[in-house]
Amino acid sequence: MGKQANKNDAITSRDENFAQWYTDVCKKAEMMDYSSVKGFIDYLPYSYAIWEEIQAYLNKRFKENGSSNVYLPMIIPSSLFNKEKDHIEGFAPETLVATIGGGEKLADPLIIRPTSEVLFSDMYKRLVSSYRDLPKIYNQWCSVVRWEKTTRPFLRGAEFLWQEGHCLFETEEEAWNNAKNMLKVYDDLGKDLLAIPFVKGIKTDHEKFAGAVATYTIEALMHDGKALQSGTTHYLGQGFANAFGIHFLGRNNKLETPHQTSWGVSTRLIGAIIMVHGDDNGLVLPPRVAPIQVVIVPIRQDAEGILDKCRDIQTTLEKMGIRTKLDDSDHTPGWKFAEWEMKGVPLRLELGPRDLASGTICLTKRVNGEKKVASIEEIEKVIPSLLDEIHNDMYQKALAFLNAHIKEAHDIEELKAILNEGGYAKVNWCGDEECELKIKELTSGGTARCILEGEDPFAPTCPVCGKKARKVVYFAKAY
Amino acid sequence: MGKQANKNDAITSRDENFAQWYTDVCKKAEMMDYSSVKGFIDYLPYSYAIWEEIQAYLNKRFKENGSSNVYLPMIIPSSLFNKEKDHIEGFAPETLVATIGGGEKLADPLIIRPTSEVLFSDMYKRLVSSYRDLPKIYNQWCSVVRWEKTTRPFLRGAEFLWQEGHCLFETEEEAWNNAKNMLKVYDDLGKDLLAIPFVKGIKTDHEKFAGAVATYTIEALMHDGKALQSGTTHYLGQGFANAFGIHFLGRNNKLETPHQTSWGVSTRLIGAIIMVHGDDNGLVLPPRVAPIQVVIVPIRQDAEGILDKCRDIQTTLEKMGIRTKLDDSDHTPGWKFAEWEMKGVPLRLELGPRDLASGTICLTKRVNGEKKVASIEEIEKVIPSLLDEIHNDMYQKALAFLNAHIKEAHDIEELKAILNEGGYAKVNWCGDEECELKIKELTSGGTARCILEGEDPFAPTCPVCGKKARKVVYFAKAY
Numbered sequence: 001m002g003k004q005a006n007k008n009d010a011i012t013s014r015d016e017n018f019a020q021w022y023t024d025v026c027k028k029a030e031m032m033d034y035s036s037v038k039g040f041i042d043y044l045p046y047s048y049a050i051w052e053e054i055q056a057y058l059n060k061r062f063k064e065n066g067s068s069n070v071y072l073p074m075i076i077p078s079s080l081f082n083k084e085k086d087h088i089e090g091f092a093p094e095t096l097v098a099t100i101g102g103g104e105k106l107a108d109p110l111i112i113r114p115t116s117e118v119l120f121s122d123m124y125k126r127l128v129s130s131y132r133d134l135p136k137i138y139n140q141w142c143s144v145v146r147w148e149k150t151t152r153p154f155l156r157g158a159e160f161l162w163q164e165g166h167c168l169f170e171t172e173e174e175a176w177n178n179a180k181n182m183l184k185v186y187d188d189l190g191k192d193l194l195a196i197p198f199v200k201g202i203k204t205d206h207e208k209f210a211g212a213v214a215t216y217t218i219e220a221l222m223h224d225g226k227a228l229q230s231g232t233t234h235y236l237g238q239g240f241a242n243a244f245g246i247h248f249l250g251r252n253n254k255l256e257t258p259h260q261t262s263w264g265v266s267t268r269l270i271g272a273i274i275m276v277h278g279d280d281n282g283l284v285l286p287p288r289v290a291p292i293q294v295v296i297v298p299i300r301q302d303a304e305g306i307l308d309k310c311r312d313i314q315t316t317l318e319k320m321g322i323r324t325k326l327d328d329s330d331h332t333p334g335w336k337f338a339e340w341e342m343k344g345v346p347l348r349l350e351l352g353p354r355d356l357a358s359g360t361i362c363l364t365k366r367v368n369g370e371k372k373v374a375s376i377e378e379i380e381k382v383i384p385s386l387l388d389e390i391h392n393d394m395y396q397k398a399l400a401f402l403n404a405h406i407k408e409a410h411d412i413e414e415l416k417a418i419l420n421e422g423g424y425a426k427v428n429w430c431g432d433e434e435c436e437l438k439i440k441e442l443t444s445g446g447t448a449r450c451i452l453e454g455e456d457p458f459a460p461t462c463p464v465c466g467k468k469a470r471k472v473v474y475f476a477k478a479y
Numbered sequence: 480m481g482k483q484a485n486k487n488d489a490i491t492s493r494d495e496n497f498a499q500w501y502t503d504v505c506k507k508a509e510m511m512d513y514s515s516v517k518g519f520i521d522y523l524p525y526s527y528a529i530w531e532e533i534q535a536y537l538n539k540r541f542k543e544n545g546s547s548n549v550y551l552p553m554i555i556p557s558s559l560f561n562k563e564k565d566h567i568e569g570f571a572p573e574t575l576v577a578t579i580g581g582g583e584k585l586a587d588p589l590i591i592r593p594t595s596e597v598l599f600s601d602m603y604k605r606l607v608s609s610y611r612d613l614p615k616i617y618n619q620w621c622s623v624v625r626w627e628k629t630t631r632p633f634l635r636g637a638e639f640l641w642q643e644g645h646c647l648f649e650t651e652e653e654a655w656n657n658a659k660n661m662l663k664v665y666d667d668l669g670k671d672l673l674a675i676p677f678v679k680g681i682k683t684d685h686e687k688f689a690g691a692v693a694t695y696t697i698e699a700l701m702h703d704g705k706a707l708q709s710g711t712t713h714y715l716g717q718g719f720a721n722a723f724g725i726h727f728l729g730r731n732n733k734l735e736t737p738h739q740t741s742w743g744v745s746t747r748l749i750g751a752i753i754m755v756h757g758d759d760n761g762l763v764l765p766p767r768v769a770p771i772q773v774v775i776v777p778i779r780q781d782a783e784g785i786l787d788k789c790r791d792i793q794t795t796l797e798k799m800g801i802r803t804k805l806d807d808s809d810h811t812p813g814w815k816f817a818e819w820e821m822k823g824v825p826l827r828l829e830l831g832p833r834d835l836a837s838g839t840i841c842l843t844k845r846v847n848g849e850k851k852v853a854s855i856e857e858i859e860k861v862i863p864s865l866l867d868e869i870h871n872d873m874y875q876k877a878l879a880f881l882n883a884h885i886k887e888a889h890d891i892e893e894l895k896a897i898l899n900e901g902g903y904a905k906v907n908w909c910g911d912e913e914c915e916l917k918i919k920e921l922t923s924g925g926t927a928r929c930i931l932e933g934e935d936p937f938a939p940t941c942p943v944c945g946k947k948a949r950k951v952v953y954f955a956k957a958y
Contacts, residue, residue: 069528096589147580
């Protein structure tokens with residue numbers, strides 16, 4: 001075998017060095033490759049195929065929500081970028097800027113898009129003049145560039161893939177509803193596809209998006225107890241519309257200003273999948289996004305009839321739309337088991353001479369090693385139901401882990417202890433940004449991840465200032 | 480209605496001013512919008528949806544050809560870009576270059592990718608070390624930037640969307656076959672999906688891709704008689720592999736150098752669709768890529784039962800996977816007819832009180848205005864078959880046009896006349912670049928579009944130099 005299958009190099013243990021375990025898995029499962037430019041990665045087929053499954057799911061859901069896909073330029077003129085004050089302050093420090101085009105210096109330097117609120121606002125100014133032109137519910141799939149100092153594959157990079165929805169509504173209510181509905185779509189993506197439960201709520205003002213009135217978020221909990229912001233939706237109010245001069249003739253024949261939203265998830269979700277589900281043997285992929293859902297490993301593949309039967313089974317499964325790989329390479333079954341465990345294939349199907357004689361196969365779940373012997377005749381029933389079972393196993397396992405790592409912090413010492421151990425500390429908060437920042441300082445970097453809708457304080461006062469508690473904030477160390 | 484539906488502004492006549500007709504149609508059919516930066520456009524839903532149909536078709540065909548999708552960085556360090564001499568000479572003049580990242584000047588400026596041979600070669604050097612790592616058949620969907628002086632929506636732009644396949648093979652034969660097979664895939668795309676016939680062949684050395692040994696091309700003929708290069712595949716030989724140091728341990732245990740290909744089509748195909756099929760009433764979309772395949776226009780929609788029946792029909796068609804729009808807006812039927820003609824919807828379905836009484840509908844083909852009355856009960860049969868019929872009508876119409884515009888040029892005067900009139904002039908060519916360039920000069924810009932495989936000269940000598948003719952070259956004015 002070539003470079004990419006160094007089966008014998010063990011990966012670092014997950015509990016020994018989680019960061020090293022993570023990059024080992026990314027590399028050895030052939031998810032990515034470090035490019036020649038620091039901070040940029042190559043998305044290899046094994047991760048890109050996961051992204052395509054996410055795209056297919058979201059495109060369907062977006063369409064149900066009235067969204068259409070578009071594509072806008074990848075560059076933003078500096079002059080345009082400077083129009084919304086909060087936005088520019090948030091993004092300017094990490095931009096990549098083009099200054100030369102066709103050999104000549106550009107009069108107005110071009111910023112490689114870090115996000116596209118500016119471009120959509122600029123376009124909407126041209127396209128919208130009447131209430132009849134609303135709503136505009138557009139989404140774009142693209143890459144964005146943020147010149148980050150510290151990068152990690154899929155989690156934080158100089159360039160990443162994402163989708164960004166940008167919408168314009170006649171009324172404030174429609175816009176708030178859109179921001180909330182899209183958050184539900186993202187939460188469903190976790191439940192339905194990624195087998196990842198999220199803590200879902202609203203950001204504090206300090207943590208919200210640069211230029212938003214309010215930011216909603218889904219937060220996943222990684223195996224090391226750190227949170228990962230996995231998707232956000234924003235109610236942008238009328239700030240961008242005013243800055244860009246987007247107005248429309250309303251039903252009352254008066255000039256009005258629309259209400260705006262934006263929402264996005266990125267290839268960061270691939271990092272979440274790896275860090276929520278993976279183990280010391282490598283990746284563990286949720287079946288609905290796994291590029292290979294079932295791997296067939298023949299035992300004594302030289303024995304008569306074995307490979308033929310394996311091919312029959314492969315054909316049957318592929319006809320059912322199940323992504324199936326038959327590993328008929330000349331490696332030993334043991335080698336193959338380790339290889340496909342590393343790659344996190346949800347279900348392994350073994351067939352040897354004894355199975356062939358008895359008309360059975362042996363099935364092993366990657367997530368927990370559970371084995372099941374099934375009759376070959378019933379694979380069309382057994383395998384889809386096992387894949388669903390695996391999805392549920394994985395979701396429940398992740399949910400149990402999440403729930404075990406959400407704890408109430410009654411005072412600062414408890415808060416510190418919870419964050420040191422890993423997971424979320426629920427904190428009663430007065431609502432002052434000062435107290436929020438004090439907590440960040442005292443916990444060496446614990447941040448307010450989100451506030452859950454409708455959750456009441458479990459104690460009367462803020463543990464920092466002693467004033468009346470108004471909200472419960474989930475604090476955690478985060479990626 | 481808002482800005483976007485200026486039904487009453489007539490579009491320019493196609494034969495009066497083709498360039499103006501084209502931009503009128505692009506704008507009024509809401510295919511695109513000019514962005515704030517010169518040369519960049521916004522791809523609106525009505526064009527982007529066409530691109531998504533092209534993507535779905537090609538992804539299926541690519542997969543059948545063993546290809547996997549990946550994603551590589553959007554920037555290329557200058558130092559890397561300079562490694563392949565021909566390539567840099569071809570692309571350097573039209574690059575956009577980033578020189579500032581995170582507020583600091585970059586030591587190695589970053590070129591926004593104009594094409595990704597360099598990045599793929601650089602990656603393959605890291606990923607390939609043995610013949611067991613081959614072939615690598617990867618494709619990427621992305622946008623590329625070329626700092627063009629003169630731009631036109633979809634046809635030539637500072638940024639466009641495309642796919643670029645980049646492959647590495649053990650043997651020369653495999654690589655040539657890949658370049659030829661992918662050309663067939665593109666040709667099939669025309670036949671199966673776009674209803675566009677291509678002239679398909681190989682480029683002269685003068686016209687080939689910068690860095691290629693050979694370039695294959697599909698060339699479409701626009702209504703104004705100009706050719707449009709619509710897709711290319713390249714056999715790159717070992718030039719990039721040698722420049723980037725990609726070598727592998729062969730079956731014979733010796734170090735070998737792989738053979739490379741690349742291939743791509745772009746959103747230029749959307750321009751081809753517009754210019755091949757469109758007419759003085761606007762767009763005419765081939766049914767298999769049309770965002771809306773059937774538009775239902777109610778006649779006297781206030782009459783009892785009309786809208787209900789229209790909705791029933793819509794539901795029936797949508798269940799069958801037919802992209803259907805019911806126009807129940809408060810415009811007149813005449814306004815709606817013009818609107819959906821402008822947008823090129825392949826099939827219009829009308830239903831009025833008399834139809835309702837007789838249980839019939841009236842169907843009109845956009846391409847030629849043919850009408851058909853059908854029973855409502857048989858729509859599940861009639862409509863899919865009509866859509867296929869329209870596809871064939873459109874393909875045959877375009878093919879007849881193409882064939883009528885390929886003519887033999889026996890001397891320079893004939894050649895000039897053919898190119899002035901529009902279309903392809905077949906020219907017997909000695910094979911010298913000098914004669915090729917002489918023709919370009921004499922015809923004020925006619926270029927060698929391609930050489931068809933296996934076509935023998937129809938006269939013994941080259942009309943420029945009088946030497947023995949070796950090949951037949953198709954010359955045309957081109958976009």
